Amino acid sequence: MANKGETLDLSSQDFIAKLKDRNHDAIELLINKYHDSLFHAALKNKLGNDQAEEVVQMTWVTFFEKIENFEARSHVRTYLFGILYNKIKEQWRSNKKYTSANDEYIIEQQFTEFGQYLSAPKDPTQWLQNKEFYKILDEELQNLPENQRLTFFLKEIEGEETQDICNILGISNTNLGVLLYRAKNTLRLRLEKRLNK
Amino acid sequence: MNKIIRLMRNIVHDFMLLILPKKLLTKLLSCEEVSKILTMEEKAKLRNHPRVRFHILICQCCTDYKYQLEIIEKSSQKLKEFHLSTQQKDLINKSKQNLISRFSKKN
Numbered sequence: 001m002a003n004k005g006e007t008l009d010l011s012s013q014d015f016i017a018k019l020k021d022r023n024h025d026a027i028e029l030l031i032n033k034y035h036d037s038l039f040h041a042a043l044k045n046k047l048g049n050d051q052a053e054e055v056v057q058m059t060w061v062t063f064f065e066k067i068e069n070f071e072a073r074s075h076v077r078t079y080l081f082g083i084l085y086n087k088i089k090e091q092w093r094s095n096k097k098y099t100s101a102n103d104e105y106i107i108e109q110q111f112t113e114f115g116q117y118l119s120a121p122k123d124p125t126q127w128l129q130n131k132e133f134y135k136i137l138d139e140e141l142q143n144l145p146e147n148q149r150l151t152f153f154l155k156e157i158e159g160e161e162t163q164d165i166c167n168i169l170g171i172s173n174t175n176l177g178v179l180l181y182r183a184k185n186t187l188r189l190r191l192e193k194r195l196n197k
Numbered sequence: 198m199n200k201i202i203r204l205m206r207n208i209v210h211d212f213m214l215l216i217l218p219k220k221l222l223t224k225l226l227s228c229e230e231v232s233k234i235l236t237m238e239e240k241a242k243l244r245n246h247p248r249v250r251f252h253i254l255i256c257q258c259c260t261d262y263k264y265q266l267e268i269i270e271k272s273s274q275k276l277k278e279f280h281l282s283t284q285q286k287d288l289i290n291k292s293k294q295n296l297i298s299r300f301s302k303k304n
Contacts, residue, residue, distance in 0.1 A: 024301035035293050040279040053288055057296065064300045115227025121261040123203075124268050137272055156273040177237035184236050188265045 011075045020067055031060065034077060038084050044153065045088050046142060055091055059084045074164055081158065082168035085150055092146060110185070121188070122196040130195055140190045148183035155180060206257040213255065226252045231259045235266055 009015065010030065018026035038059060042052035062083050070079060112118060127133055141149060150169065154160045155176075160168070166176055217225075226234075231252050234240045243249060253259045281289070 022300060022302045024297070027301040028297050031293050031296055035289060035296070036279075036281065039285070039289050040281070044276075049285060049288060053292055056289075057292060060296050060300070110232075111227075111229040115229035117228050117258045120258045121265055123261050124265045125199075127265075127268055128272075134272065134275060137269070138276055141273070141276070152273070156270055157277050159274075177240070181233060181236045184266060184269060185232075187269055188262075191265070191269070 010077070011072050013072065016067075016070060016072050016076070030076070034080055035060075038080065041081065041084060041153070041158075042088060044142070044157075045085075045146075045149065047088065047091060051091060051095075055084065055087045058087050062087070074167070078160060078164045078168070081154075081160070082164075085154070085168055088150075089146070122192050124191075124196075126197070127191060127195045133195065136194055137187075137191065140187055140194075143190070144183055144186055148179050148186065151176060151179040152183040152187075203257050206255060206260065209255050210257065228252075228256060228258055228262075231256070232262055235259075235263055 010033070015026060019030065035056065038056045039052055042055045043049070047055060059080065063080055066083075070076070074082075110118060130136070141152065144152065147169070151165065154165045154168065155162075162173065162176060166173060169176075171179070226248050231249055234243045234246075234249055253263055
């Protein structure tokens with residue numbers, strides 16, 4: 001393992017080989033590094049503590065089952081989060097919890113036939129002056145329809161690359177663009193409603 | 198100063214819509230097109246295109262839209278920071294130890 005002060009590349013062939021060999025130190029390092037983030041991501045996607053923990057455990061089980069086939073084409077973190085988000089979607093299905101996309105119609109009807117705004121976007125300067133802005137943003141993010149929330153989370157919060165997001169969610173570049181467009185417009189309309197007076 | 202700039206932009210925008218012939222207006226991007234370019238990932242390379250920049254220069258709606266997006270995108274990155282409660286930490290610490298034991302072979 002790396003000496004203190006050296007940065008360890010968790011997607012290096014050497015490290016992956018140690019994981020495949022079930023090296024205790026490598027596994028301990030990986031789990032300690034990502035378990036909390038995986039748990040937090042599960043919580044952010046509307047799972048309770050116990051369900052989030054269960055989903056994260058299943059993520060690790062699947063990861064170690066599939067580690068033999070992992071070729072390190074993407075970072076190990078992206079691979080882990082890919083498994084996590086698929087487990088989250090399975091959990092949503094079993095919870096039968098789907099958010100209806102009530103704002104889809106509103107987003108499509110923002111413009112006239114000539115492409116001009118029916119209702120002009122409002123100046124957002126006062127958003128940041130609101131002490132509860134981050135709390136409100138977090139609430140509205142939680143209220144997004146599932147696929148929009150996942151896409152936004154992966155792109156804007158986790159900072160994943162476009163192609164990795166497409167691979168994780170099993171969607172095309174075009175679909176990703178549409179989901180991001182809807183997510184950001186839903187967010188901005190809801191933030192306008194709550195923050196612009 | 199900000200209010201004056203906003204007013205000037207609105208005046209220029211409305212003036213251009215009034216005086217420019219329709220054929221020329223169709224060559225300019227619409228607000229809907231600009232909103233999609235600014236938001237959709239696949240169009241990211243067009244964000245700095247002169248037509249987009251010119252449109253935003255004269256359109257207060259799209260200026261405000263762009264600013265809204267910037268606030269949402271930058272603020273969202275702060276949501277990556279997290280603090281777990283004591284109860285949550287206890288829950289996952291036990292789980293981590295079990296997982297490490299389960300998947301590793303002892304050295």
